[in-house]
Amino acid sequence: xxxxxxxxxxxxxxxxxxxxxxxxxxxxxxxxxxxxxxxxxxxxxxxxxxxxxxxxxxxxxxxxxxxxxxxxxxxxxxxxxxxxxxxxxxxxxxxxxxxxxxxxxxxxxxxxxxxxxxxxxxxxxxxxxxxxxxxxxxxxxxxxxxxxxxxxxxxxxxxxxxxxxxxxxxxxxxxxxxxxxxxxxxxxxxxxxxxxxxxxxxxxxxxxxxxxxxxxxxxxxxxxxxxxxxxxxxxxxxxxxxxxxxxxxxxxxxxxxxxxxxxxxxxxxxxxxxxxxxxxxxxxxxxxxxxxxx
Amino acid sequence: xxxxxxxxxxxxxxxxxxxxxxxxxxxxxxxxxxxxxxxxxxxxxxxxxxxxxxxxxxxxxxxxxxxxxxxxxxxxxxxxxxxxxxxxxxxxxxxxxxxxxxxxxxxxxxxxxxxxxxxxxxxxxxxxxxxxxxxxxxxxxxxxxxxxxxxxxxxxxxxxxxxxxxxxxxxxxxxxxxxxxxxxxxxxxxxxxxxxxxxxxxxxxxxxxxxxxxxxxxxxxxxxxxxxxxxxxxxxxxx
Amino acid sequence: xxxxxxxxxxxxxxxxxxxxxxxxxxxxxxxxxxxxxxxxxxxxxxxxxxxxxxxxxxxxxxxxxxxxxxxxxxxxxxxxxxxxxxxxxxxxxxxxxxxxxxxxxxxxxxxxxxxxxxxxxxxxxxxxxxxxxxxxxxxxxxxxxxxxxxxxxxxxxxxxxxxxxxxxxxxxxxxxxxxxxxxxxxxxxxxxxxxxxxxxxxxxxxxxxxxxxxxxxxxxxxxxxxxxxxxxxxxxxxxxxxxxxxxxxxxxxxxxxxxxxxxxxxxxxxxxxxxxxxxxxxxxxxxxxxxxxxxxxxxxxxxxxxxxxxxxxxxxxxxxxxxxxxxxxxxxxxxxxxxxxxxxx
Numbered sequence: 001x002x003x004x005x006x007x008x009x010x011x012x013x014x015x016x017x018x019x020x021x022x023x024x025x026x027x028x029x030x031x032x033x034x035x036x037x038x039x040x041x042x043x044x045x046x047x048x049x050x051x052x053x054x055x056x057x058x059x060x061x062x063x064x065x066x067x068x069x070x071x072x073x074x075x076x077x078x079x080x081x082x083x084x085x086x087x088x089x090x091x092x093x094x095x096x097x098x099x100x101x102x103x104x105x106x107x108x109x110x111x112x113x114x115x116x117x118x119x120x121x122x123x124x125x126x127x128x129x130x131x132x133x134x135x136x137x138x139x140x141x142x143x144x145x146x147x148x149x150x151x152x153x154x155x156x157x158x159x160x161x162x163x164x165x166x167x168x169x170x171x172x173x174x175x176x177x178x179x180x181x182x183x184x185x186x187x188x189x190x191x192x193x194x195x196x197x198x199x200x201x202x203x204x205x206x207x208x209x210x211x212x213x214x215x216x217x218x219x220x221x222x223x224x225x226x227x228x229x230x231x232x233x234x235x236x237x238x239x240x241x242x243x244x245x246x247x248x249x250x251x252x253x254x255x256x257x258x259x260x261x262x263x264x265x266x267x268x269x270x271x272x273x274x275x276x277x278x279x280x281x282x283x284x285x286x287x288x289x290x291x292x293x294x
Numbered sequence: 295x296x297x298x299x300x301x302x303x304x305x306x307x308x309x310x311x312x313x314x315x316x317x318x319x320x321x322x323x324x325x326x327x328x329x330x331x332x333x334x335x336x337x338x339x340x341x342x343x344x345x346x347x348x349x350x351x352x353x354x355x356x357x358x359x360x361x362x363x364x365x366x367x368x369x370x371x372x373x374x375x376x377x378x379x380x381x382x383x384x385x386x387x388x389x390x391x392x393x394x395x396x397x398x399x400x401x402x403x404x405x406x407x408x409x410x411x412x413x414x415x416x417x418x419x420x421x422x423x424x425x426x427x428x429x430x431x432x433x434x435x436x437x438x439x440x441x442x443x444x445x446x447x448x449x450x451x452x453x454x455x456x457x458x459x460x461x462x463x464x465x466x467x468x469x470x471x472x473x474x475x476x477x478x479x480x481x482x483x484x485x486x487x488x489x490x491x492x493x494x495x496x497x498x499x500x501x502x503x504x505x506x507x508x509x510x511x512x513x514x515x516x517x518x519x520x521x522x523x524x525x526x527x528x529x530x531x532x533x
Numbered sequence: 534x535x536x537x538x539x540x541x542x543x544x545x546x547x548x549x550x551x552x553x554x555x556x557x558x559x560x561x562x563x564x565x566x567x568x569x570x571x572x573x574x575x576x577x578x579x580x581x582x583x584x585x586x587x588x589x590x591x592x593x594x595x596x597x598x599x600x601x602x603x604x605x606x607x608x609x610x611x612x613x614x615x616x617x618x619x620x621x622x623x624x625x626x627x628x629x630x631x632x633x634x635x636x637x638x639x640x641x642x643x644x645x646x647x648x649x650x651x652x653x654x655x656x657x658x659x660x661x662x663x664x665x666x667x668x669x670x671x672x673x674x675x676x677x678x679x680x681x682x683x684x685x686x687x688x689x690x691x692x693x694x695x696x697x698x699x700x701x702x703x704x705x706x707x708x709x710x711x712x713x714x715x716x717x718x719x720x721x722x723x724x725x726x727x728x729x730x731x732x733x734x735x736x737x738x739x740x741x742x743x744x745x746x747x748x749x750x751x752x753x754x755x756x757x758x759x760x761x762x763x764x765x766x767x768x769x770x771x772x773x774x775x776x777x778x779x780x781x782x783x784x785x786x787x788x789x790x791x792x793x794x795x796x797x798x799x800x801x802x803x804x805x806x807x808x809x810x811x812x813x814x815x816x817x818x819x820x821x822x823x824x825x826x827x828x829x830x831x832x833x834x835x836x837x838x839x840x841x842x843x844x845x846x847x848x849x850x851x852x853x854x855x856x857x858x859x860x861x862x863x864x865x866x867x868x869x870x871x872x873x874x875x876x877x878x
Contacts, residue, residue: 035654037789091856097600100654101796102855104789109848111786116842117834171398175387181350182385186399186441187373225786229665236658267673274666281659282650312738 002139007258009137013146015254016153017215020208021227022234022246023160024081024201030177030241031190031197033096038084038103040228041110042202044221046077047209048118051125051219062128070210077206078199085198090191107225114221122218131214149211156204160243169196177241233277301326301480302347302450307355309339309346316342318504319355324450324497326360329472329481331495331512333488333526338501340484341382344452348372348379360449374401376449378442380456382484386437388427392418395426399441404448410478411440414471432464439468443475450480457487469494488526492516500525539804543717550710553577554703565822571702576818578702578709578774580811582767585709585716587794587810588803589763594792595801596724597756598736600657603644603664605788607761610640611768612778613671617678619691626693633769634762641761645754652739661785668783684779687772696773709770713807716763720803723759732756736801790844793851796859817843 021043028036050073054065084106092098131148134141164170172193176183183190212227213219230253238249253273260269300323309317317339324330332340346353349369357364364372373379386395396418400406412419415436421429426437435456442451456472457465469490475481476494485491491498491512498515500508508515508525516522554574559567566572590604614636618629648659674681689697695704723729731752734742742749772778781787790813798809820843832840839845 033654035657088852088856095859098855098859100600101792102852104792105848105851105855107848108786108789108793109845109852112842112844112848113839116838116845171390171394175390175398178387178389179385181369182381182387183398184369185348185350185373185379185381185385187370187401188398189368189370229661229785232658232661236655265673267669271666271669271673274662274669278647278659278662278666281655281662282647 002141003262005138005140006142007262008255009140009142009146009150011255011258012251013149013215013254014258015250015252016149017208017212017227018230018234018254019153019247019250020156020204020211021231022238022250023156023243024197024204025231026235026238026241026243026246027173027177027197028201029235031173031180032089032099032194034089034103035100036103036198036201037100037228038106038110039201039205039231040224041107042077042080042084042205043209043212043227044114044224045080045110045209046073046202046206047213047219047224048114049073049076050206050210051123051213054126058126062126065126066128066131066214070207073210074203074207077209078203081202081205082195082199084202085195089194089198093191107228111221111225118221120221122220125213125217125219127214127217145215145217149215152207152211156207157243157247160200163200164243169193173197174241230273233273236277237280300324301360302482303356303358304343304347305356305358307343307346307353307357309342309351309353311351316504317346317353320346320501320504320506322499322506322509324480324482324499326480327476328497329476329483329495331491331498332482332484332501333491333498333515334501335526336486339504340501341454343501344379344454344482344484347452348377376445376447378445378448378451378479380438380442380451380453382454382458384431384434384438386426386429386434386441388425390426391423392426392429392437393422395437396440396444399444401445401447405446406444407446408444410474411443414443414467414474415440432460435460435464435468436471439471439475443471443479446478448479450482451475452482454484455486456483457485457490465490488516488522547714550581551707554706563819569703571699574702574706575774576815578706579771579818580814581706581709581713582771582774583794583810583814584807585713585767585770585810586764587791587798587806587813588713588716588720589760589767590791591795591798591800591803591806592720592723592732592763593756593760594795595806596729596736597732597753599649599753599757600654601648601660601757602657602785602788602792603648603660603662604760604764604791605782605784606644606664606667607637607641607764608768608771609667609671609778609783610636611765612772612782613679613685613768614765615769615772616685616687616778619687620685621678623691626696630769633765637762637765638758641758642754645757645761649750649753649757661788664783664788665785668780668785671780671783679778679780682780684777684781686777692773705770705773708773712766712770716766717803717807719759719763724803728752728755790847793847796851797847797854813847816847820846 021039025036025039028034050069053072054069057065057068084103088102088106089099092102127145131145134143135147136142164174172183172188172190173196176190176193180190208227209224212223216223234246234249234253237252238245238247253276256276257269257273260272261267302324304323305321307317307320308315320339320343332343334340342351345351346355347357347364349364349367349372355365359375359377362375364375367375387398390398396411417433418436418440421433426434429437439453439456442448442453453472456468460468465487472481472483472494483491483495485495495512498508498510498512499506500515502525508521515525554569556568564573564576586608593599593601593604611633614633615629618624618632619626624632644660644663648656648663651659671679672681679685695701724732731742731747735749735752739749768782771782794809794813795806796809797813798807799805821841
């Protein structure tokens with residue numbers, strides 16, 4: 001029973017991380033039809049920025065260190081994304097394949113730079129005492145980081161849904177995911193929505209970068225790429241441009257991975273998830289929620 | 295009509311998609327006020343002409359609205375100059391509610407004619423919170439028309455086959471709505487239904503194979519069976 | 534390049550490549566040792582391998598227009614299947630090669646049959662998914678076959694004597710050169726053949742192809758299988774030159790690097806892709822050595838670090854190319870129309 005609880009909450013925590021990375025990716029893909037391979041780079045760079053901010057503040061309160069790292073990571077992700085959209089994506093708006101390619105180049109270059117600068121070895125992350133401790137839930141000892149990640153992801157989910165349902169730009173984005181041309185034909189400049197969506201994606205990815213370091217206790221350059229693949233899977237299963245779809249799919253993927261990795265063998269979960277992606281793509285290219293956004 | 299009296303001036307509009315030339319130099323003028331019809335058989339390029347005016351397809355040539363050159367502007371800027379658009383497929387946002395569809399269409403700086411819209415289409419008020427995707431074809435057409443009518447500073451509405459696939463009762467309502475709209479703005483109407491066209495439009499521009507073959511009074515065209523058959527493909531009685 | 538001049542150039546290049554192992558000339562900076570030294574020949578061999586791999590990818594991506602993110606899988610298949618047969622099952626080299634050839638036909642056929650049912654970005658994603666699945670599988674070291682993270686080294690006694698040892702590097706070099714030449718020949722023949730024209734038609738406008746009464750699926754599958762097979766062959770040559778297979782070649786990063794190679798050289802030009810592959814591998818190799826040179830070591834970190842990372846330079850170069858020179862390096866030299874003569878009607 002306690003194993004079950006541990007697997008459940010860990011799976012949810014993992015799902016929370018996937019959701020944060022996937023949410024932005026889903027909007028970007030849904031609205032702009034751009035497959036942003038650089039999303040993992042946003043995750044990684046922001047994670048390191050948060051890590052170093054946190055380290056630079058050592059000596060002050062651990063919670064302050066952690067929060068400062070969190071905020072800096074989030075903002076770094078957003079800034080990196082905004083610059084990418086303006087500098088690389090916009091100039092290529094007539095060449096969708098070119099846009100994908102340029103994100104590939106950015107991903108490769110960024111990863112190489114990070115590895116070259118900080119090395120590929122994982123680094124320990126300093127966390128406040130509570131986060132390093134565990135709590136007892138139904139007999140299982142759950143690391144508190146899981147709860148923190150879950151809580152923050154839920155807040156982000158609520159925030160995104162509020163933004164999409166109650167603001168004008170949210171309205172524009174929801175409409176644009178359905179029919180970009182018609183939005184232009186209503187006199188709306190979709191370009192601004194593009195930059196906004198990319199930035200939101202970057203903010204979420206940046207947040208995930210630092211939360212990932214929190215969750216795993218270490219930071220390393222390769223995690224961004226594996227997160228990206230998992231996020232792609234979540235986006236495809238959950239449907240392009242659908243935030244609730246991403247949330248549900250993220251939970252499914254996180255839980256499936258954890259349970260299979262434990263009950264079958266290590267790696268089986270990852271393998272199964274990837275095959276699930278293939279299956280969904282082949283059977284329903286539109287994803288579970290179709291093209292509509294929530 | 296002289297260039298100055300024209301509200302919309304289309305000059306040598308050329309649209310080539312892939313290897314086919316869809317429009318080979320379309321030129322015509324639309325007078326301010328009332329409804330001008332854009333007629334022709336299926337596939338002659340009527341929809342493409344509207345899309346070309348808006349810049350939704352790559353085109354060469356020149357389009358001017360009350361003297362302002364539109365051709366070099368991006369789509370949303372053209373629309374902001376006061377061009378409303380009702381596409382052939384309606385293109386309402388199915389995942390948004392009726393109310394959200396209308397709200398999205400609101401342009402800053404313009405008065406929004408909700409009173410007129412809800413007077414013409416009370417259903418839209420009743421079904422305000424309903425997702426537009428669940429509406430019937432006729433109701434979706436009302437949403438599409440309402441979007442274009444909403445902004446008071448729209449100087450011209452480009453409307454593409456609004457009665458297509460609709461029941462006769464709904465066709466009548468759409469026709470009446472267009473008549474009311476024409477009192478406050480100018481309309482360029484693509485319409486296959488000649489009875490409706492005859493009833494609503496004053497001037498007519500006829501396309502054939504990507505070119506203008508007739509421009510003038512609607513009665514002179516439709517009431518002449520030879521002309522009607524030649525340009526419109528069937529006699530006025532047969533639609 | 535037009536027919537006759539291309540043929541002449543090709544023959545000249547082939548001749549030079551053939552006699553290289555006999556040429557004791559040193560090109561400073563470009564190569565560390567003389568041209569016929571083992572180190573240089575090994576590097577050149579690897580360059581040829583990547584040239585062949587890039588060309589095989591160009592067939593499916595540049596000519597048929599299929600954005601496959603799983604091409605590295607077939608390259609890895611060539612290396613791993615041969616290695617497994619040699620090391621674990623103690624097969625002779627000819628036996629191992631026959632097995633690899635079979636797998637190299639069946640695997641792309643099976644995966645292609647499934648993946649090609651969808652198009653566009655979902656197609657790219659599903660090819661990525663399968664490649665990723667294979668990568669995970671390889672790392673799991675199922676049944677102890679693949680060696681997991683450490684890869685699978687060809688120990689002693691697995692290869693015939695002629696292919697072993699530093700003194701025989703020239704033989705490996707010739708094998709790689711031979712495979713490149715074969716790939717070029719097959720590629721050239723394929724794109725000039727009627728199916729090849731259909732590939733290009735599919736890339737331009739698939740609906741037209743259907744309207745002409747042809748079945749694009751069959752042609753796409755053929756392109757997929759041919760390019761997969763050629764990639765696997767390159768994988769075998771890679772195995773010989775490296776002395777083993779490693780999981781690096783199964784990663785999605787590697788497939789993306791393939792994409793970089795082809796775009797670098799010029800999408801849709803056969804020799805451009807080969808050039809891209811050769812240049813990529815050369816830079817990958819040499820940049821590490823150059824960065825260790827004292828000149829670069831003395832640079833401040835902000836310059837030294839980026840210059841020591843080949844992927845950084847390539848990534849940036851790639852971005853610059855995509856933004857400003859979409860035709861790739863081949864485009865600089867080849868201002869002629871990218872389409873081959875004789876448009877599909």
